[in-house]
Amino acid sequence: MAGVSIATVSRVINNSKPVNHDVRIRVLKAMEQTNFLPNAMARNLAKKESLLLGVMVPEVKNTVLDDLINGINQVSRLYGYNIMLSLTAGTLENELHYFNMFREIQADGIILASENLKEELVKGIKVSNIPLILVGRDSLDTVPTVHVDNVTAAYEAVTYLIQQGHRKIAMLRVRSGDIASGDHRYQGYVRALNEAGISIYKDWVVESGISVEDGITSMRKICEAESMPTAIFCATDRIAIGAMNYLLEIGLRVPEDVSIFGFDGIDMSSFIRPKLSTVKYSAEEIGMTAARNLIKLIRGEEISSRHWIVSHYLENRDSVCTLN
Amino acid sequence: MAGVSIATVSRVINNSKPVNHDVRIRVLKAMEQTNFLPNAMARNLAKKESLLLGVMVPEVKNTVLDDLINGINQVSRLYGYNIMLSLTAGTLENELHYFNMFREIQADGIILASENLKEELVKGIKVSNIPLILVGRDSLDTVPTVHVDNVTAAYEAVTYLIQQGHRKIAMLRVRSGDIASGDHRYQGYVRALNEAGISIYKDWVVESGISVEDGITSMRKICEAESMPTAIFCATDRIAIGAMNYLLEIGLRVPEDVSIFGFDGIDMSSFIRPKLSTVKYSAEEIGMTAARNLIKLIRGEEISSRHWIVSHYLENRDSVCTLN
Numbered sequence: 001m002a003g004v005s006i007a008t009v010s011r012v013i014n015n016s017k018p019v020n021h022d023v024r025i026r027v028l029k030a031m032e033q034t035n036f037l038p039n040a041m042a043r044n045l046a047k048k049e050s051l052l053l054g055v056m057v058p059e060v061k062n063t064v065l066d067d068l069i070n071g072i073n074q075v076s077r078l079y080g081y082n083i084m085l086s087l088t089a090g091t092l093e094n095e096l097h098y099f100n101m102f103r104e105i106q107a108d109g110i111i112l113a114s115e116n117l118k119e120e121l122v123k124g125i126k127v128s129n130i131p132l133i134l135v136g137r138d139s140l141d142t143v144p145t146v147h148v149d150n151v152t153a154a155y156e157a158v159t160y161l162i163q164q165g166h167r168k169i170a171m172l173r174v175r176s177g178d179i180a181s182g183d184h185r186y187q188g189y190v191r192a193l194n195e196a197g198i199s200i201y202k203d204w205v206v207e208s209g210i211s212v213e214d215g216i217t218s219m220r221k222i223c224e225a226e227s228m229p230t231a232i233f234c235a236t237d238r239i240a241i242g243a244m245n246y247l248l249e250i251g252l253r254v255p256e257d258v259s260i261f262g263f264d265g266i267d268m269s270s271f272i273r274p275k276l277s278t279v280k281y282s283a284e285e286i287g288m289t290a291a292r293n294l295i296k297l298i299r300g301e302e303i304s305s306r307h308w309i310v311s312h313y314l315e316n317r318d319s320v321c322t323l324n
Numbered sequence: 325m326a327g328v329s330i331a332t333v334s335r336v337i338n339n340s341k342p343v344n345h346d347v348r349i350r351v352l353k354a355m356e357q358t359n360f361l362p363n364a365m366a367r368n369l370a371k372k373e374s375l376l377l378g379v380m381v382p383e384v385k386n387t388v389l390d391d392l393i394n395g396i397n398q399v400s401r402l403y404g405y406n407i408m409l410s411l412t413a414g415t416l417e418n419e420l421h422y423f424n425m426f427r428e429i430q431a432d433g434i435i436l437a438s439e440n441l442k443e444e445l446v447k448g449i450k451v452s453n454i455p456l457i458l459v460g461r462d463s464l465d466t467v468p469t470v471h472v473d474n475v476t477a478a479y480e481a482v483t484y485l486i487q488q489g490h491r492k493i494a495m496l497r498v499r500s501g502d503i504a505s506g507d508h509r510y511q512g513y514v515r516a517l518n519e520a521g522i523s524i525y526k527d528w529v530v531e532s533g534i535s536v537e538d539g540i541t542s543m544r545k546i547c548e549a550e551s552m553p554t555a556i557f558c559a560t561d562r563i564a565i566g567a568m569n570y571l572l573e574i575g576l577r578v579p580e581d582v583s584i585f586g587f588d589g590i591d592m593s594s595f596i597r598p599k600l601s602t603v604k605y606s607a608e609e610i611g612m613t614a615a616r617n618l619i620k621l622i623r624g625e626e627i628s629s630r631h632w633i634v635s636h637y638l639e640n641r642d643s644v645c646t647l648n
Contacts, residue, residue, distance in 0.1 A: 052425070059394070060384050060389075060390045060393050060394070060409075061387075061390045061391065061394055062390075063385075065384075066384045066385045066386075066390065067385065069384050069411070070383065070384070070385055073411050082410070082421070082422070082425060083410070083411070084408045084409065084410055084425075085384075085408065085409035085410070085411070086406070086407070086408055086409070087393070087397050087407070087409070097406070098406070101376070101406060101408075105429045212591055212592075212595055241592075241595050242595075245595050248597070267536060268536075268565075268592050268595075271536055271565050271566075271569050271592075271596065272595065272596050272597070273572070273596070273597050
């Protein structure tokens with residue numbers, strides 16, 4: 001009707017490439033006359049896109065992941081994409097399994113939160129040609145990632161404690177193998193102590209699970225060490241909240257007796273008393289950046305980087321005291 | 325090889341119908357000799373099941389829904405089902421949309437958390453013949469549901485406050501239309517006050533959003549009323565935590581000046597100070613019961629009821645004081 005090719009109509013609808021002004025008007029007029037409504041489904045069929053993004057996270061009992069998912073969801077909707085979530089419990093088996101399911105239902109792209117990404121999965125995803133973005137941690141350099149600079153942020157938090165006069169600083173870390181909250185945050189702790197010429201005391205580094213209850217258990221272990229630290233750097237806010245609860249239960253005051261520093265800036269960190277000092281960043285922003293760039297990859301658009309770092313800052317509240 | 329029909333082999337593998345003992349042995353022997361491993365996918369193809377459960381929740385920034393999802397996930401894995409989650413933001417449009425996506429990817433059944441379920445969706449689901457279970461609230465009586473007895477639980481919480489000597493009891497409720505945390509919990513509040521012959525004071529009933537920040541805002545409104553209540557019943561723990569934070573900020577003590585009672589028993593309710601008195605129940609149990617019975621429906625097995633009530637109790641901690 002407009003005397004143009006389907007490709008040209010598509011360009012007009014999607015604004016994907018420049019189209020001559022007169023041609024554009026002709027196409028729009030023809031669309032009006034025929035009541036042609038380019039809906040998501042039709043666009044989808046034409047492009048062989050499902051308009052579906054698969055999101056794989058270990059679990060949802062975790063405010064950081066919730067925020068991340070909300071960020072992904074927000075941007076996806078804006079661009080007309082739907083998301084489906086799967087819970088992997090962080091195991092390679094489940095990751096492979098759900099990745100295959102997403103392939104079967106023809107997801108256009110995948111966002112993966114995985115603390116210990118295995119080469120096997122990366123290869124599988126590459127072969128499948130489905131765009132992937134990894135969130136929350138650094139990666140093998142071939143996979144695009146969005147994350148906080150965990151090493152630097154942890155280094156800054158511990159350096160801040162040292163500047164407040166603390167030299168006996170313990171860390172409740174997450175287990176080795178969990179790249180972001182485990183290894184990288186611990187590296188920052190080590191670097192800060194090294195720079196200040198403080199040696200690391202083995203009994204003051206305790207591996208913790210990631211629940212508040214785990215924080216309670218791990219804090220108890222620190223208290224069983226021969227001497228007490230004056231400050232504890234915790235790999236996550238949930239661990240920090242557990243640690244604070246244990247200290248309060250045994251009659252120690254935070255921060256007068258022991259200072260606590262967290263990481264993540266979850267909303268609860270400002271609703272407990274004392275308010276928790278913590279490394280703050282926006283997990284929502286991580287999700288939004290990941291979704292935005294995944295959609296660019298799907299559409300074959302250029303992306304500005306393969307590694308996006310979401311900024312952080314130290315939110316100094318009431319759980320740290322200055323030593324004289 | 326065993327000289328039996330495919331249907332018989334299927335019966336042996338799935339234990340779905342009785343099979344003659346000798347036949348059973350023959351089939352198992354043949355399977356052993358041929359290294360035949362009935363995997364999930366093959367079972368799936370034979371049964372035309374996708375072994376996939378669709379789960380629709382409004383959002384994930386909410387501990388109760390996280391626990392619910394974890395419960396669903398746990399039982400689903402046990403039975404060899406996978407789950408895919410979608411976030412509906414609680415709108416009918418999204419619910420219909422994701423329901424259609426689940427139909428397209430041939431989900432075997434759907435678990436839906438929806439505060440204001442519309443007849444339109446229920447009809448769509450019925451036509452599709454996909455088993456559905458609704459969680460978290462009562463329903464139109466044709467849809468199977470798993471939930472807490474919200475009216476009774478709220479009634480008990482407010483009655484407890486009255487028994488502690490409170491007569492000036494405000495409520496931070498969720499908006500009308502949200503069946504469980506909105507209407508039903510409010511009904512319980514009204515019933516308890518009515519029974520005790522206490523009239524309801526309009527300015528002490530405030531509609532709140534569901535975030536902690538909303539709780540802060542709503543508590544401020546109560547404080548702006550002409551007189552202060554001595555106790556606040558909050559429709560959710562997150563609202564209660566917000567209310568407590570606001571009171572602490574303006575220099576009022578909980579429970580000495582104002583008592584607070586929550587609902588949900590989220591983990592944070594025991595990690596804040598004072599520890600929150602609340603209606604406790606297991607959202608995980610709701611999820612598990614829903615998944616278990618959904619799988620029964622999918623398999624055509626009998627279910628014991630169409631309305632499962634998960635039990636609750638009052639967890640009396642430190643946020644309520646007794647008036648003389």
